[in-house]
Amino acid sequence: MILSPEVLTLLILDFLFVLFTSIVFVISLQIWKSWDLNSTLASQYTLEKRSFLASTIIKFIFVIKIPLFLFFIFTLDKISNVLTGAMCGAGVLDATDVGNYLIMLKVINIYLFAFWLVLNNSDLQNPTQPYTKLKFALFSFIYILLIFEIYLEVDMFFSFEIEKLVSCCGSLYSSSSDSLISALFHVDNSLLVSLFYVNYLFLVIFYFFKNNYFFALSNTLFVINSVFSLIMFFGTYIYELPSHHCPFCFLQTDYYFVGYFLYGALFMGTFNGLVVIFKNELKYYKISMLFNSLYLVVVSLYVGVYYIRNGVLLSPM
Amino acid sequence: MKKMINFYLLEYAIGSLVRQKSKNIFITIILSLLTFLLTAVFFITSSIRYELNQTVDALPEIIVAQTKGGKHYDIDVSKADSILSITGINSAIPRVWGYYYFKNAGVNFSLVGVGEFEDDYKEILENGLLIGRGVRDVLKKSYFKEYFNFILSDGSLLKLDIKGEFDADTELESNDMILMSKDNLRKIFDIDETKATDIVVSVANPDEVQTVASKIQLLFPNTRIITKNDLKISYQNIFDYKGGVFLALFIISLFTFFIIIYDKASGLTSEQTREIGILKAVGFTIEDILKEKFYEGIIISLFAYIIGVILAFTFVYIFNAPLLQNIFTGYSELKTSFTLPFILDIQTLVIVFFLSVPIYISATIIPSWRVATMDAEEVMR
Missing domain, CATH: 1.20.120 (Four Helix Bundle (Hemerythrin (Met), subunit A))
Structure with missing residues (x-):
């Protein structure tokens, strides 16, 4: 304790x-x-x-x-x-x-x-x-x-035991661990990333059609896709380290607390996207799109800036 | 989007607070004092912890101490050589030091034998001492101004001259310290040449400390190995524990406060009842009145929180926390009188915020709801 x-x-x-x-x-x-x-x-x-x-x-x-x-x-x-x-x-x-x-x-x-x-x-x-x-x-x-x-x-x-040795995120989020997350490592990165962007494309399409049920559905999927692609792909660019897949470390000072911003934007975006189920109002569509786009731009920028600075990507796509 | 803050309602809330001057001033003072006390305690702990962590950083990575059945004993100097054979180690140096009890003042001095730079200090330390400021003051009271007599284990005296003192900057570490040559120290503590108090090991790569520590443990199973990280963790635990115990006691006053607020907010004067009646008559809904009461709560608690934090800042960092500091630094005669280093501890501010503002507002929820849902006709009667 x-x-x-x-x-x-x-x-x-x-x-x-x-x-x-x-x-x-x-x-x-x-x-x-x-x-x-x-x-x-x-x-x-x-x-x-x-x-x-x-x-x-x-x-x-x-x-x-x-x-x-x-x-x-x-x-x-x-x-x-x-x-x-x-x-x-x-x-x-x-x-x-x-x-x-x-x-x-x-x-x-x-x-x-x-x-x-x-x-x-x-x-x-x-x-x-x-x-x-x-x-x-x-x-x-x-x-x-x-x-x-x-x-x-x-x-x-x-139930914390201070004496007990626990695992670090580096070993938890790696292909060697036998958790649910490790299954993700067998999926190709390019698939995850393209799923993420395709999903965003769906958001844009349903935004223009103002179809509330599909918009909400794409938002639900967007949460899952974002988190997976963040762990597997975008996170590594935040750390600039191909082997580090932790979804918590970027909440710390070393990465300027960027995690709080990312998760906050994702929450605002997808939550307002879900609200349209009962309130089919333009306002919620707009807020949702705004924050989801903000999230997408920021994570993509990490990759872009890394590529411009170094001329290579961290791992082959 | 609907406006988030209704400024007319806000203005009304301020007006309403001012109308109930004495009651609200009373509440604000209590809440400010509570936040002040809590913030001050956390500021002190975080400052001291910062200071100690700075000190720990300068320490060697690993300390090896000999134990016999769990009890601390002097270690063989030769063990340092065996430790040196482990790869990754920069140096393994036997240290000679100990606590010397000075009966006249009832204090313990830390006696440290100098080995590493002995040549540089040879002349000074041949028959002399370097002492910390705290030691100097204590000795002065017993009229030891130029020399000091150590009582050896056989009852004879060893007279050593005081050759100098430490700067004030290092007071936290050096206040109770006496520096002397290893030879004199061995005489005082009756340690022979083949023994030392402990062995300090420095490791080149900080990532290897844990491995090296476990290798030493394997080599000498009857030693106690303390790494720098162990010290840091125990510092954090000690101060978390001290702050935690304080907070646990503080919970009692927090809930007392909760009840006071609940009571104060429930008691309505005829003036206030009339006010609610008028508001309802001019068309305020229950929601509006609840919102107005909520604004009142926010204003009072935020105001008290800010006042409390400012008071704590001045108390701790300008006046150096008289009285409260002793809880954490102890009451020893040789207590260091260091200034608390200024650290803007945002985490403390957040903790105190969560313990003051939400608790105040939650205490006012039910009373304000009672007020807001009073029947208009009943009130205006």
Whole structure:
């Protein structure tokens, strides 16, 4: 177990989250059971008031959760100094059994929270409040995931063994490891990179056709393709090292924290791209395209600049 | 896109805060003090850790100490030669040093024998000492101004002259230090020529330190090997632990604060109730009032946070953290009185931010919701 100020801060805020989301969860169940907008009973009136409390709390938690996620990554980087063998967050996550699930769950939860807020917004703008039951049902689901996430996080922080040797990202993200990632090493780089660019092309096409379902679908694929191509291809140009495939190291000072920017842009782009499913508005298409393009330009620039400076690519395509 | 910040509402929020002057000033002061205390403690730890890490950087890569059944003993000088046979090692030097207890003042001096540059200092150290400033002050109090008498293990005295003192720059390391020749040191600690306190090994390639350390361990299983990295990790652990314990205690005051805020925000004066009634009558929705309350929370907590951080900066880096510094540097007579080096520790600022602003705002959520959802007709009655 590690008792560092960062970890304690995360735990204190987790405790607050559990406290407040539990309140919302109770309200959600009540609303799910007896919400009826046409009713004039006092109980319905109370429920309407409570739904405001619920949405305020969720907004609050979401606003805290985003910077807290960055802080979480940052904490992992810092803990990596203490664990023997770990050089960045990847090693720390791998040090316990739950680390990798935790980070995935965290990302999924952020998407879900953001999704909930958009749903809430469109619900409140509509006088008949058509999504109220749906959004609280969705929240009950998010609540379970969130509690699970916090459980995993606490579990992870308590099960660190400082003495134990852990793997460094260099060995985790290499063809020798037997994880899911290693399967990627058998795929040709050129295939991954072309998939990434083709996917972007689809985004552009559906942007012009304004087809919301296909646009959202391409955005979902874009997340996966981006992360894979980042690990396998673009990352190596950020490090200027053909053998280094870590998706965490570029979050550190040595690479000017560029990772935060890349992941941030990717999140903004794809999230707004998913929102169009229910809000078929030009605004979301534009934001989505803007950030996705920004992401694409930055990662491509790394390759371009490297090629201009050195006249060769890192590895044969 | 809808405007993110409603400036009219913001203006109203400020106005509302000013109307409730005494209550809000009270809350701001408490929150500022809490952030101040927390920030100051973290600033001190990070400064000291920085200073110590600087010191560690100058240390040799590996220290080899002899143990017998886990207890520390003097090591054979000849072991240095066997260690030298390991490839990748620059040098392996036996060191002679130890702590000398000076009963009059109740302090321990660190006695270090000079070997490497002995020729350069031969004249000075033949029968003399170089002492740190802290040592000088302690000795002066016992009227040892020109010389000092060491008590040897057989009860006789060894008189050595004080030949000079260290600069103030190195105070963190040299404050309690006495430098002398190895021969005199051996006399004081009764170590014979074939023994030394420990052996320091310097390794050319930092990546090989771990391998070399495990080779030495294999060569001499009854030694204790300490690498530079071990020291760094234990420093980080110690200071994380100290800061962590402080924070754990601090949680209690944090939740007390949470309850105070909850209570303060719940209690409404008739003036405030009337205000809500009027707002509702002129067409404010529940959302608007919630937003306005949220602005109030943000303004107060950010303001208190900034004040707290500025106070902590002045306290730690200008006044050098009186009182609080002792928690981390200890109370020894020979305590170093060094100035804390200035480090802009963004991470600390982030931690303190997360522990002040969200907690304050979360404490106000439920009370503001209560206020916002009050029935207009009930309020205006």
